[in-house]
Amino acid sequence: MAVDKRQLGRSGIEVSALGMGCWAIGGPWAEGARPLGWGQVDDDESVRAVRRALDFGVTLFDTADTYGAGHGERVLGRALAGRRDEAVIATKFGYTFDESARQATGENASPHYLRRAVTDSLRRLGTDHIDLYQLHLGDLPLPRAEALIGTLDDLMDDGLIRAYGWSTDRADRAAAFAQVARGATAVQHALSVLRDAPAMLDACDKHDLASLARGPLGMGLLTGKYTPESTLPRDDVRGLGPTWLEWFRSGRPAPEWLRRVAAVRDALTADGRTLAQGAIGWIWARSDRAVPIPGARTVAQVEENAAALSRGPLAPDHFAEVERQLAAVRSAALRDADRPYWPMPPVPAVRP
Numbered sequence: 001m002a003v004d005k006r007q008l009g010r011s012g013i014e015v016s017a018l019g020m021g022c023w024a025i026g027g028p029w030a031e032g033a034r035p036l037g038w039g040q041v042d043d044d045e046s047v048r049a050v051r052r053a054l055d056f057g058v059t060l061f062d063t064a065d066t067y068g069a070g071h072g073e074r075v076l077g078r079a080l081a082g083r084r085d086e087a088v089i090a091t092k093f094g095y096t097f098d099e100s101a102r103q104a105t106g107e108n109a110s111p112h113y114l115r116r117a118v119t120d121s122l123r124r125l126g127t128d129h130i131d132l133y134q135l136h137l138g139d140l141p142l143p144r145a146e147a148l149i150g151t152l153d154d155l156m157d158d159g160l161i162r163a164y165g166w167s168t169d170r171a172d173r174a175a176a177f178a179q180v181a182r183g184a185t186a187v188q189h190a191l192s193v194l195r196d197a198p199a200m201l202d203a204c205d206k207h208d209l210a211s212l213a214r215g216p217l218g219m220g221l222l223t224g225k226y227t228p229e230s231t232l233p234r235d236d237v238r239g240l241g242p243t244w245l246e247w248f249r250s251g252r253p254a255p256e257w258l259r260r261v262a263a264v265r266d267a268l269t270a271d272g273r274t275l276a277q278g279a280i281g282w283i284w285a286r287s288d289r290a291v292p293i294p295g296a297r298t299v300a301q302v303e304e305n306a307a308a309l310s311r312g313p314l315a316p317d318h319f320a321e322v323e324r325q326l327a328a329v330r331s332a333a334l335r336d337a338d339r340p341y342w343p344m345p346p347v348p349a350v351r352p
Contacts (some may be wrong), residue, residue: 002312005311011339013088015291016270017309018292019061019090019293020050020305021294023064025063025075026063028102028103028235029097031104035237039236041297043075046297049299050075052299052303054087058309059086061087062090063090080274084126091133093121093136093139094108094117094136096108096184098262118130118155134188138170140168146180149177153183163183165210165340166184167187174187174209178203178207189213190215191211191213192213192215213283213290214293216292217280217294219238228252263326264326267318268322271318273311281312282313284312284314285316
């Protein structure tokens with residue numbers, strides 16, 4: 001059963017059921033010597049990939065001002081030139097960076113910085129409005145997040161943004177924020193067949209929020225192209241293997257996660273889908289609010305991901321088989337109340 005469109009929470013904005021994550025097309029940037037990007041990319045190929053996604057009916061593009069220290073927004077803006085009315089742009093704010101040096105420099109959650117950040121993003125994207133503007137600081141204390149609501153509402157009233165949300169894996173904070181923020185319509189959070197998020201999905205249902213499923217392919221593990229011998233380059237964030245990145249260690253896929261991929265491979269591909277398409281279909285079967293946003297930086301990756309739209313959610317028996325295979329390992333691994341599960345740029349000890 002094909003799936004085409006979904007509502008972006010309570011905003012009424014219609015988006016494709018599949019989005020495109022734009023972290024990788026930002027190219028290299030770092031905090032000191034630690035890479036935060038996915039290595040070198042071909043900007044021309046990135047532009048072709050975005051335009052190919054549009055051709056397939058993908059309308060939601062998720063980026064952040066910090067990806068590539070601003071470069072990711074510039075590439076997306078270039079790709080959407082002349083086709084802006086076909087796209088729903090989601091970007092994020094909160095991390096600071098030096099654009100010329102391609103360096104992350106910290107974070108800033110002040111209303112004053114928020115106003116500057118939205119102006120800079122609009123300029124880099126080459127647009128007069130942002131459809132979904134997201135707070136990128138997932139662990140920001142709730143009072144500090146709530147202090148931004150007035151400014152976000154003003155930006156909506158001025159027509160600079162259409163709606164806003166929070167990129168966080170803390171369901172309690174996302175729910176509390178949504179209760180008091182009239183423009184809150186989405187939460188971006190980790191969700192994949194390897195990492196369920198029941199508390200967050202419950203919060204989305206309760207507060208009429210869209211779920212933007214970050215990391216639906218497990219940073220590439222659910223594409224099926226990695227083996228225990230695979231090695232990632234050191235200019236790739238996965239190659240360095242920082243402690244907050246659990247899928248890879250020392251530049252190699254973590255064996256325990258490869259075992260989990262192997263456990264669900266047959267159920268995800270039983271009806272002829274590729275592994276990646278099966279992982280996307282699992283998310284659609286898991287929640288009718290979820291919009292997976294797999295990252296892509298080539299036309300071929302976009303085409304494979306977008307082909308999942310014609311297949312739709314996993315069939316109930318295949319979904320049930322995935323759940324049976326993962327029940328034991330998931331119950332042992334889930335610790336959602338303790339920590340987030342998706343990498344974000346590390347916060348320096350001294351904040352600006």
